[in-house]
Amino acid sequence: MSEYLKAERAQEWREALRKSIKNKDRIAIPRVKMPEVDPAVRSRTYDEVNLGLTPELAANESHRCLDCVDPTCITGCPVEINIPKFIKNIERGEFLEAAKTLKETSALPAVCGRVCPQERQCESQCFYTLKLKKEPVAIGHLERFAADYERMSGNISIPETAPTNGIKIAVVGSGPAGLAFAGDMVKLGYDVTVFEALHELGGVLRYGIPEFRLPNEIVDIEIDGLKKMGVKFVTNCIVGKTISQEDLKAEGFKGIFVGSGAGLPNFMNIPGENLIGIMSCNEYLTRVNLMQAADPDSDTPVYKGKKVAVVGGGNTAMDAVRTARRLGAERAMIVYRRSEEEMPARVEEIKHAKEEGIEFYTLHNPIRYEGDEQGHVQRMLLQRMELGAPDQSGRRRPVAIEGDTTWLEVDEVIVSVGVSPNPLIPQSFDGMEVTSWGTIVVNSDTMQTADEMIFAGGDIVRGGATVILAMGDGRKAAKAMHQYLKGDQVEK
Template sequence: MNKEELSAQRAEKWREELRKSRKAKERTDIPRVRMKELDPAYRITNREEVNCGLTREQAVLEATRCLDCVEPLCMTGCPVGINIPKFIKNIERGDFLSAARTLKETSALPAVCGRVCPQERQCESKCFYTQKLKKEPIAIGYLERFAADYEHASGEVALPAMKPCNGVKIAVVGSGPCGLSFAGDMAKWGYRVTVFEALHEIGGVLKYGIPEFRLPNEVVDVEIENLRRMGVEFMTDCIVGKTLSYDDLHEMGFKGIMVASGAGLPRFMNIPGENLNGVMSSNEYLTRVNLMDAANPDSDTPVWRGRRVAVIGGGNTAMDSVRTARRLGAEKVMIIYRRSEDEMPARKEEIHHAKQEGVEFLTLHNPVEYIGDERGRVCQMRLQKMELGEPDASGRRSPVPVPGAIETIDIDEVIVSVGVSPNPLVPNSIEGLEVTPKGTIVVNADTLQSSIPDIYAGGDIVRGGATVILAMGDGRRAAAAMHKALQEK
């Protein structure tokens, strides 16, 4: 190659790089998509889903913003390892079904994750826009929801690649996100998987803990039906540790057991008045409303409909509870949180929606006593005003009482949402299973294998409380480790 040819080649390479940089500049100038929402005044009268999804045009335009990074850091923020650039590029090309198939390569619940995962703290927080450009990230969660919903609406729901059945039976305790994720991966490898659920509905916390205005039951049912088509069997109304023992599962021929029984034991604050009528946990409140039709006055077990409702806590479950109370007709609904709003663990979107729906936020307040009337029903609450001190182990500034700053407010219902503890049934029923002082199952950090070799565990029963996507990530890791161990045998 002579000098002129070399010079021409360099010039063309420079022009190509210039074209790419201009293309990137055009992409980065596109504003992040805004999803349509139901009007607050309308949505508090029903349980319809608040977020309405993206149109095809919105999805393609948002996908066009993706810069197709050489090193896609967004994937490092995804606990289940979704190939995010690949599924987004399929959307950009208009190949929505291929986008959905890409999601299913690693995620058993893409329509669920697209709705409830905290993408702003995970994949989207790693996006190039966030890290380098200081702009709003690609709406990865919105696009995931779009692709999964599109596939379902199309009627062309595909299953992931499946290996032939190997006849090996695997038991899963609990049908929440961890158990379902684990079951999906084991089914792909050819195992005969049976999921045992204590309640009468499959889905665990996805059904009993998350209201339909945030995650419709129909969406969860579609994902569960896909698992059934993959060969996963489900047994409801079966409590492992009571209905069936560990030994029973062995006698039934199960070669591996995944414990994903969650953290369904509510915590309280141990303050005066917690035993009054009208004070309940968010677990009970949401389970009764979501699974037992308790919002219906004609129900066998109707829930109390307070007019002045206080929800204690600042997480997503607290937001779900206070927004549910609003939909059940409460005239005044309050979030009582001992730190400031900046320290709230709830998703920003949920806080925003709660404010739109008329929820009052009493931050830097902490209840110290509930007061009852002559009938034994809560009627008032005493609140201690707080201020922020030094950061604690979580990195958040610790709340400190302001001396003498106590006020009393009128309420007629309290929903306590200050955390949960692990379900003790399985740990207490298996001799030799190592647990922590908090009741969580001790596992190997890499494989999630417990002190009993054929038992693996993940999700809230190990973490004590986590997000849907972290639980799903545990399910995938445990499945990979159990599969490897069984293959070595």
């Protein structure tokens, strides 16, 4: 592949081909299909489901980009990647340059290419979608291709950083918000240290997303790049317990970014919810992804149910139910109170789940659990629902159909109905305002809190969001903190 890229004649031929393709010809090219592992095979392993694009597939898809005068796809990206630029680099065969372009604004391109909901963000703003009512350019697939190509080539570029200014910055949490913030701040010359409560780095990227969707190796490589840029990491350190706000100030930190996430699971508070075999999705995924709970010899093994129901319709619910299938569940089921059209999970994740034999009980809501004499869950009573008027989220509100219930046999239930922010930082830091939901109050334009030296972003502010939105918060906070530390006025 490298020899092919070096060949001058091949390069000239590709450039001539690119220029010769008219827009009408580009529009006629069908959208690429991501190669995948066969469902019958992948549902028994933790191997990654999506296989990535070949150079030929990536080049063909890149030809579809119309290089719009007003690239609305960029405005649809929370971290503002120069999407046409990186795609045109792929079209010219300059794959490493495409990866460099991604790293100009994204600290985690290989991660985002895998887990971001591009269909609701950049791809939803593609000219194909907005004007032609056709399938958009596969921006996410191409982002993953460029990042993976660079990794496999061994020529991993490290973004340039400004000379160090000696100003120390603390980051609480090594999830996507903290990593994006750290990457931008170290580029600006700051001395950045990330404090992580767990023994592994990555936050939700590590404990919340299974390897069949996001391999740990990818997370490790992205974080290693930040280390090479100069970001320091401290694990097993709980800010607010191990080290206090006063300790950080005493050690000379001039700015603090809080990206501690939303790690407290919500439950439904219905009868029987304390039975053995019922747990939160957070606990389930953390134990399996981070603590090797799938191994029966693990210090923290997890119960492997044969009839597993996951309550919820988001990406974490899909991750949990597909994990249960891989752990040997004979029946793995999604129970969701709205219809499939209202599910917040990515279309791709729903598709993969169905292909792997997951059963969907949509328009059903648990109202009671019953167990055996040993206190282990045996069955759940489901209330059938119908859709009413839209609620504040814009989705139609589920309404119970009076008297219409049904029992479902289960031996394990995983509850995935949302999370609440980690209260440790707001409780242990002075001068911080919180909402009634426990989220930190910030200026939405700057991510600055009531304490001028403290900024925050990600789930601790949003209460639960996507990886890329958290990263967007981190980038916005880095820009605003830089202005604040330079003495520029930051609007409150």
